[in-house]
Amino acid sequence: MHQLVRRSAPTTRAINVNSSLPRQESADSKGGKQTRVTVCRRTVFCGWLGSPTQPSAKRIALQFQPNAKRTFMMRRILFLCVAMLAVCSSAKAETLGQRIANGNCDCDTFYVSVSSGWAFLSDLEDGGFSADFNAGFNANIALGWQEKFGRVEFEYSKFDFDYDSVGVGTSTFDADGSQSLDTWMVNAYIDVPVTSRLTGYAGAGLGVAQTSANSLSVPAGSASAISELGFAYQARAGVSFDLTQRVELFSGYRFLGTETMALQDDDLGQFSDKLFVNEWESGLRFKF
Secondary structure (H helix, E strand, C coil): CEEEEECCCCCCCCCCCCCCCCEEEEECCCCCEEEEEEECCEEEEEEEECCCCCCCCEEEEEEECCCHHHHHHHHHHHHHHHHHHHHHHHHHCCCHHHHHHCCCCCCCEEEEEEEEEEEEECCEEECCEEEEECCEEEEEEEEEEECCCEEEEEEEEEEEEEEEEEEECCEEEECEEEEEEEEEEEEEEEEEECCCCEEEEEEEEEEEEEEEEEEEEECCEEEEEECCCEEEEEEEEEEEEECCCCEEEEEEEEEEEECCEEEEECCCEEEEECCEEEEEEEEEEEEC
């Protein structure tokens, strides 16, 4: 607010200017002097209208003065805003550990899963060679990354199937030994909540596989061989149940297939075929 104060001899208000403040003086064309002093970014101007030697000359002082009431209100409003912000922040603030423990964490969640199941391997047929298998056992371990409605994981699986019988030409023999299958897969899943604790899932994966014949023994000879790595794919579907906020129990169906896998042995020669596995699996998923 600008306030103009005219100063006359009886009622003149002195303008106290600290002598330590910087001031600039200059003489006008008629001999009058004017002084400009900068105080706290506000300017106080003291000078003469006309020449101080002229009778009509009048001395004036122009001073910028802050509005005390308005300044007080602005400071009060600023203080209230800061106080409200502090209260809201303290009420809503949670550490990352608290958010995860309370189930309020929107961050990415890692998990480890372990599972096993009862698996069935399709029969092998290659020209004059064939093989049948008993139901086998499987073990899986996976490291995954869970979003709100889906997951991505890297998984290693180990299958083992005992031979039931082997056919060579027109003859069929009982066989000893086992056929193993190792897979390294990258899987992606979609999770669909059913209830607050029950979730359905479906997913698919791609990767590589390797199979081997372990001490296959028939009257015609024995064989032990391992294949090269080959392309593999799989699909899954099932349900999971939250035992706690960090542990899930899941169970579902799995189908796994590979490209043609070849085994070479000096006694039995080469035999190859595509492998198909059907499995019912169950396991636990641990989040961290």
